[in-house]
Amino acid sequence: MRGDSPGQARPVVVVGDPVLHNPTEPVTAFDDELAGLLEDMFATMYVAEGVGLAATQVGVSRSVFVYDCHDDDDVRHKGHLINPRIVATAGPEQRIEEGCLSVPGPYATLGRPFSATVSGQDKQGNPIEVTGTGLFARCLLHETEHLAGTLYIDHLNRRKRSRVLQAIEPFPWNGPLPQVSTSELIDG
Numbered sequence: 001m002r003g004d005s006p007g008q009a010r011p012v013v014v015v016g017d018p019v020l021h022n023p024t025e026p027v028t029a030f031d032d033e034l035a036g037l038l039e040d041m042f043a044t045m046y047v048a049e050g051v052g053l054a055a056t057q058v059g060v061s062r063s064v065f066v067y068d069c070h071d072d073d074d075v076r077h078k079g080h081l082i083n084p085r086i087v088a089t090a091g092p093e094q095r096i097e098e099g100c101l102s103v104p105g106p107y108a109t110l111g112r113p114f115s116a117t118v119s120g121q122d123k124q125g126n127p128i129e130v131t132g133t134g135l136f137a138r139c140l141l142h143e144t145e146h147l148a149g150t151l152y153i154d155h156l157n158r159r160k161r162s163r164v165l166q167a168i169e170p171f172p173w174n175g176p177l178p179q180v181s182t183s184e185l186i187d188g
């Protein structure tokens with residue numbers, strides 16, 4: 001495991017659950033409960049061996065994500081963002097494979113800008129801005145989009161999207177997949 005958190009890992013919600021497909025509520029209370037949610041999200045991300053995790057992925061419709069991810073210079077970035085907003089992106093576009101803990105299937109190639117800047121708040125409510133390159137830029141965009149109810153597969157064409165969804169399998173550390181038919185997922 002890459003990291004440690006005093007929090008408790010929670011089950012990861014899988015594609016098809018409405019919490020993943022709807023915009024989140026902004027955070028207005030920067031309290032102990034929020035700090036606890038962040039610790040649980042870090043614990044969950046480490047168990048799942050992800051590089052980022054949005055609150056919706058543990059079934060919480062609040063605008064929060066955590067990350068522990070390397071950038072294009074192999075520098076490690078670990079942190080959280082509350083109420084994130086994409087403020088800038090810059091090219092050139094990078095086309096590499098992307099995946100999502102809430103879409104436990106094969107990865108798919110997706111173009112993303114080389115760098116991204118996201119602004120938001122920290123857990124005390126102070127304004128912060130984070131810029132990333134390479135995989136870290138991809139992570140910042142992927143997680144910010146989660147909180148708007150968008151999954152990376154929503155950027156794929158119908159054929160690629162259905163290829164991913166038809167191959168999803170539960171992760172060993174998570175619960176069984178929900179009973180949602182594949183055709184429902186593809187049309188939804």
Ligand code: NI
Nearest residue numbers: 099100101102
């Ligand atoms: Ni994801």
